[in-house]
Amino acid sequence: MQAKLTRCFTESAAALLAAFITALYISNVANSKLVQPRDPLFGVPMNVIFWILGAGAIIVMLAAIFMQKSRFKLALILCFTTNLIIYRMGMQWQGVHNPGGYLGTLAHTFNLSTSFTNDLLSLLFLYFFTISTALLLWNFLAKPKEIPLKAFCVHCGGHIAFSAGNLGQKIPCPHCQKETTLRKPDLLKMSCFFCQEHIEFPSHAIGEKMPCPHCNMDITLKEPS
């Protein structure tokens, strides 16, 4: 569930960032003959800010599409958005209560009003910030999924599933009721297809799908070749 939500969010973020980058760059090209106002924090023309912002967004977008580690992707989106929010707060601190004066060329390039453009961008970055924060928290706080171990009863050969915490305990076999010791089954090893990290799993888990404990991508456990 968490993995699916994370994937949905990072993919939607990549798409929204792609739209954002395209809009910024089209606006810069369409208004290349106009002199742009300088941003109140760095004194840099807004078209330069747009180029830099676009470049940053490209990096985040590519990471969201191609990187495997979901925590890293979420952290990158959160970092990018936090920077933008801090920048916006800095503008507010400099007395810019209505950023329409800086967004005018971007808005007019797409026949939008400056206030609507401002609202749209605020909504976009609010979405990035809240969802990436929430997913990261969930990711850190959630317990990893436990795969039950399986052992064979030495008396009747019946399968016994047990938690790793009960390893070594003597229990009556649920099949033949004779006392049997829960032993660690043989573990198989494979590399994750995506991140190439090592994964150990019991042989009975072959063919099951599970998220990789390293990159969180869904993988199918296979018998090592």
Place this chain on the structure above:
Amino acid sequence: MNNKLIQRVVFDRAGLWLALAAMLSVIAWRGWVVTQKPAHIQKIVEELASIGDFNFGLTPNHSNTYVVFSQQTVTGVAFFFCDTTGGGREKFLCEEPEKGYSWLPFGIKGWSPDDKLFAFCYPSDLAKYEDQIIIYDGSSGEVVTKLMGTAFMSDFTWLSPHSFAYSFWNGDTHDITVIEKKPDGDWVLAQTLKQIGNKEMTGMVATSPHSVAWRQGGDVWALDFNSPTPKKIWESTTNQLMEFTYSSETHEFLLNCSDGKERCLIRFRFNLRNKWTADAGSISNQMDSIHNVAWINNGVRYAYLSLEQGVSVFHIKTDVNTEPIDLPWRGCIENYVLNGDHLYIEGFRTNEAPGVWDYNIHSREPNLVVSVLEHPLRYASIVGADTLVFTNSNGKQKRCLLWPPSHIAVGKKYPLIIGQQPYAWWQACPQIAANGGCYFALVDRPSWFEDLENWEDEVMKVYGLMAKNPNVDTNQVFLYGMSAETSYVSNLLSEKPDLWRGAILFNPTGTPDPSAIRISSMLILDGTDDGDAIKRWTDYQNKAALEGITVKLAYVEGAQHVSHSTATEHQKSEEFARFLFGY
């Protein structure tokens, strides 16, 4: 394995496809915005902005066979020589480039009495304040000789086919220099007459090969070169002399005077025995706009231009007691010259090409001598201006040129641009606006400074009239001004902030307080060489941005306060169209 890899890397990455789809959506959105602009607007801008404005200097020769005129080119202002009888052939004479355009005198100084030569004044060296006087051959347009002149030349007049005089300001008074052609062909300084006129000396004309006359304030003065002191030959009393012309054939002056309420024309005969008799009669009429009074037919007739119900009308009179011959001109006029039976007009008639027109007084048919169009217009159309007549708050009747959208659909509303400007005969912006589906209204100002103080009042009157038009979208009204007008635009933006959607300011001298206006955006365009324009407008743009106002700012490289080339006009028009139509 490879197929699996492709599937894993490409097809399992929905984010990649979503991102591509999002990018294409934004591009499509932008494409949609671009398609919403008026059809072929960029081509229309290109065509209309390539039409160079005429500058003052339309000068036919005495026999109406050749005319010299000036026009903006891509790089500056140029003078052309044209055969009026040969179908409008043009010969390029010279050009002053826009980059570094100087204030030194530049232009044609008139034809010699026998039409064999014409003189020209061309800036030579700004640092040394030197101008060149270039004498051209009157039939071929080739340079005959070049003489050194002065940068402070005021007036020039041919005295005879072999001599001319020019007046110049020496810092305290006007002096007159006489140049003569010697039998060996050299042009030499014949004499310099010092301390002739004060700083008001203007309009010097030759009254004989050895005498000149000029206007000084409200008076007319004359000087015989054999006599060291000038004489006042006409003194204004209650009437203020506005302008005069002189007929060398009849030795008569025609004075255009005003007493503040009415204009009157006075014939004034020059007596060779040095006695002057005034008064041949006067015309009284409340024609405030009467101007360009001139003798025609060697002083047998005279003519003047006036505006009646917004239409330019030429009046030609044989004498004071007869009714004038009226030649109405439906269109715009930049400049005109009366010469014998020919009336040369720089302007355009409704739906016809701008150019130099020869209006034959007898046939009353205008013929196009030179068209300013290098190619026929494919996308743009020349929209004729309608005229609105209204009364301003001072009770003065004014006219407003109104360019309506080239195609008006019933029930549809169109944006409106309003301003007040003189010499509005040809500007690309009103034509572009009209071609693109906007109303463009310009109150006609008599001259640059006259009635400038009524800018706000007259623009509001026009706004009131236009707001009643069901086809005008009152939510999309833009103010338009250039140079000194922009201070008045700024006042109106602050005083009535809810009426305006935006403002277009060319070469501004004043800008509104950003905290006092409510428009969402304004366009400012200026030349990089217009004083400290770059710093001033960049600072203003930053100040306005802090207040949430978008200032679309563009500079024209190398241009000064007044534009002098079609390249500048083109950039101006392009930014105007992009601002107005939002593409």
